[in-house]
Every structure is written in C-alpha cells, then in structure tokens.
Amino acid sequence: MDRDSHNTPPPELHIDNLRAIKVLGKGATGTVFLVYDNSRHQPFALKVVEKSSSLHHHADRRARHEISVLSRLSAAASHPFLPHLIGSSETQEFIYWAIPFCPGGDLNVLRYRQNDHVFSPAVIRFYLAEIICALQHLHERGIVYRDLKPENILVQQSGHVTLTDFDLSRDLVPRKSGYPNFHSDPEEEKPVKHPPMNRKITRFVVPKRGGGNHAFHNKKGLKKAKSARVSPVSRRNPNDFSTNERSNSFVGTEEYVAPEVIRGDGHEFAVDWWALGVLCYEMLYGTTPFKGKNRKETFRKILLAEPEFIGKPNALTDLIGKLLDKDPTRRLGYRRGASEIKEHEFFRGLRWDLLTEVLRPPFLPSRDDIEITEGGIDIREYFQKLKLPASPLWSPSLDECRNNVSLPEF
Numbered sequence: 001m002d003r004d005s006h007n008t009p010p011p012e013l014h015i016d017n018l019r020a021i022k023v024l025g026k027g028a029t030g031t032v033f034l035v036y037d038n039s040r041h042q043p044f045a046l047k048v049v050e051k052s053s054s055l056h057h058h059a060d061r062r063a064r065h066e067i068s069v070l071s072r073l074s075a076a077a078s079h080p081f082l083p084h085l086i087g088s089s090e091t092q093e094f095i096y097w098a099i100p101f102c103p104g105g106d107l108n109v110l111r112y113r114q115n116d117h118v119f120s121p122a123v124i125r126f127y128l129a130e131i132i133c134a135l136q137h138l139h140e141r142g143i144v145y146r147d148l149k150p151e152n153i154l155v156q157q158s159g160h161v162t163l164t165d166f167d168l169s170r171d172l173v174p175r176k177s178g179y180p181n182f183h184s185d186p187e188e189e190k191p192v193k194h195p196p197m198n199r200k201i202t203r204f205v206v207p208k209r210g211g212g213n214h215a216f217h218n219k220k221g222l223k224k225a226k227s228a229r230v231s232p233v234s235r236r237n238p239n240d241f242s243t244n245e246r247s248n249s250f251v252g253t254e255e256y257v258a259p260e261v262i263r264g265d266g267h268e269f270a271v272d273w274w275a276l277g278v279l280c281y282e283m284l285y286g287t288t289p290f291k292g293k294n295r296k297e298t299f300r301k302i303l304l305a306e307p308e309f310i311g312k313p314n315a316l317t318d319l320i321g322k323l324l325d326k327d328p329t330r331r332l333g334y335r336r337g338a339s340e341i342k343e344h345e346f347f348r349g350l351r352w353d354l355l356t357e358v359l360r361p362p363f364l365p366s367r368d369d370i371e372i373t374e375g376g377i378d379i380r381e382y383f384q385k386l387k388l389p390a391s392p393l394w395s396p397s398l399d400e401c402r403n404n405v406s407l408p409e410f
C-alpha cells in the first residue's frame with residue numbers, strides 16, 4: 001500500500017485520540033486492541049504494528065500489505081465472512097488500522113470450551129460452509145489466504161465467522177481458463193529441513209531460491225528462514241511484488257502446511273483447501289492429522305502419512321480425505337474451486353444462499369463480554385512500557401499475554 005492509498009482516517013481514528021479498552025490479542029506482527037469510539041457508539045478492533053519492531057523484520061511492509069488487502073476487500077460490497085477496513089493511518093512509529101470487533105473470540109478458543117474439545121458435525125458443517133464462502137470470495141479475487149487455522153477464524157457478534165490476518169496472503173494470476181492457478185514454474189525447489197518448533201510460533205517462509213534477505217545457509221547448504229515468521233512480503237524484492245509469478249516461498253503454520261509447500265513445488269489456491277482439510281479434522285477430533293513430536297516429524301507425516309479416521313467412514317471423513325490429498329492437482333477444489341467442495345455430500349441440502357440469514361448460529365457471544373474500563377489504555381504508553389525493563393510495578397495482564405509468543409531466531 002502506498003501512503004496515498006490509505007483510507008483517510010476520520011479524526012477520531014488518530015492514535016492519540018484513542019483509548020483502548022483492552023488488548024484483544026497479540027500476534028507475530030501486531031497487537032490488537034479493543035477500542036470504543038464514542039462517535040460510532042460501537043467498539044472496533046485496532047491492530048497496531050510498531051514500525052521499528054526489533055522482533056519482526058519489515059513489520060511495516062507486512063502491515064501495509066494487510067491494509068491493502070483489507071481495503072481491496074472493502075472496496076466493493078464487503079463480504080459477510082470477511083472483515084472490512086474501517087480506517088487506517090500511520091505515525092512515525094506505528095501503522096494501525098481498524099476492523100470490526102469480533103466478540104466471540106476465535107475457533108480454537110471456542111473448541112476448547114466444548115466437551116472433549118471437539119465440535120459436532122452439525123457445527124462443523126456450519127463453520128466450514130462459511131469459511132468456504134470466505135475463501136471462495138478471496139480466490140475469485142486472485143487472493144490465496146495461506147494462513148487458514150482456527151486462531152484466524154473469529155466469531156462475530158452475530159455468531160457468524162470472519163477470517164482475520166491477511167499479512168501472509170498473496171496475489172496469484174488466474175489461469176487463462178478455468179479456476180485460477182499459478183503460472184507453472186519449471187524451477188523445482190528442493191525439500192527444506194527445519195529444526196523443531198512449536199505450533200504457536202510457527203509461521204515461516206523459506207524464500208524462493210536465490211532470493212530473500214533473511215535466508216542463510218546451514219552446514220548442508222540448505223536455506224532456512226532466519227526468523228521464525230517472515231511474511232512473503234519481506235521475502236520479495238520490489239519487482240517480485242507483482243502478481244505474475246508462482247510462489248515458491250514457504251508459508252504457513254507448521255501443522256497446516258500443505259505437502260507441496262514443504263516440497264517447494266510452488267503452491268497455489270489448493271493450499272487453502274488442504275488447510276481446510278486440516279482444520280476440519282482438528283474440529284472433529286481435537287487434534288491435527290499430522291502432528292509429530294517436532295517439526296521434522298510433522299513434515300514427514302504431512303508428506304507421507306495418511307490421516308487416521310476413527311469410527312465408520314462417513315461424508316465428513318470422506319470430505320476430509322479428499323481435501324487432504326497430497327497431490328494438489330487431485331485435491332478437492334483444485335479444478336473448480338469452492339463449487340466443487342460445496343457439491344460434496346457432506347453439504348447436501350445446505351442452502352448456501354441463505355447462510356447469512358441463519359439467525360441462530362451455533363454459538364452467540366454474550367453481550368456482556370465488553371467491559372468498558374475507566375480510563376482505558378493509552379496505546380502509545382502501552383508500547384513505551386513494553387520497552388522498559390521488567391518492573392514489578394507493571395506487567396501485562398493475562399489478557400495482554402494470551403497470544404504473546406516469543407519468536408526464536410534461527
């Protein structure tokens with residue numbers, strides 16, 4: 001996003017005029033605050049990225065990329081299961097933008113609240129249907145999401161879902177005919193080996209061969225990402241940032257990464273359908289299908305192991321199996337995109353056109369979730385305090401720590 005393409009923020013969206021009610025979450029790049037705006041009489045979520053963050057290379061570029069995706073998504077009528085950009089701005093220190101607040105938390109938190117930490121097939125059907133519609137909307141606009149996981153699926157006040165976090169998304173070139181795809185790239189990537197890493201801290205990119213500022217060579221000459229989580233934006237040189245190349249960057253959250261990404265074959269929209277299969281499996285069984293003791297084992301399983309299903313095969317396990325086809329060209333959704341998945345038996349009888357009309361989604365957030373605290377948090381001060389050496393007089397609240405993961409450099 002260039003500076004001029006920013007939506008001009010309304011004056012009340014200036015960071016110095018905002019007081020946050022609480023920290024909603026912290027991700028690898030940003031801190032998300034709940035902000036109550038008097039003039040709008042409704043709260044919104046404000047994602048704030050520190051430009052100079054020492055933890056994240058090119059945090060500003062990634063933030064701009066996310067804003068630009070959000071503003072594209074908001075340009076025409078916004079999609080009911082995708083966020084729209086309320087406004088964005090920047091100061092010398094921060095880039096920040098506002099999106100609607102989702103009081104229901106994310107699907108991971110919601111799953112943990114269920115008995116046995118799993119959702120019923122009926123609930124899975126509802127959420128999957130909405131996620132498929134959101135992905136379809138992105139794919140039709142040439143955007144591959146690349147970061148589908150329960151933590152990025154938020155529940156709106158209405159109980160419907162919204163996808164969040166677009167900084168790893170990428171533009172692809174549609175095929176001349178049929179479902180959009182990458183142009184094929186004859187150059188093949190070698191498999192990349194990675195040290196073990198925990199799921200919570202695993203979003204990473206291995207750059208396309210020959211590129212990438214943060215790549216380094218290990219003893220075997222294989223490139224590794226220096227940072228645990230470097231977005232594709234930071235990997236691209238300016239000429240790369242166009243839409244006309246197949247991506248060989250390595251992106252995603254370890255347990256959700258598609259086999260073609262690990263193989264370095266270049267990847268396309270089908271990675272989102274793979275991740276949908278993993279998500280569906282996790283919602284059904286409470287664990288992801290290829291989880292190993294460490295990253296190496298997880299990747300080995302992703303490449304070689306078949307998902308294990310418990311009990312009798314049924315429409316849902318059939319759907320998962322077809323989404324988890326290791327060959328992306330045979331994977332459900334590869335040929336005709338979301339339409340192919342919507343036609344699967346698991347969704348038989350579902351009125352896709354009436355999804356938004358469902359008045360009683362499986363879970364409705366309670367209205368009392370928003371407590372407006374006196375005074376609130378001064379956002380600038382919040383970041384300043386983070387820079388101070390740990391003091392017994394001030395420490396982030398549990399809420400503030402919830403998603404605060406440290407990122408090992410390697």
Ligand SMILES: Nc1ncnc2c1ncn2[C@@H]1O[C@H](COP(=O)(O)OP(=O)(O)OP(=O)(O)O)[C@@H](O)[C@H]1O
Pocket residue numbers: 024025026027028029030031032045047099100101102103105106151152154164165167203403
């Ligand atoms: N609109 C929203 N409403 C409520 N909570 C939100 C909203 N947006 C984000 N959050 C919370 O903030 C957390 C971090 O947000 P987000 O995933 O966008 O940040 P990030 O830095 O890009 O994270 P990641 O590490 O996944 O890249 C989310 O997991 C979620 O808990």
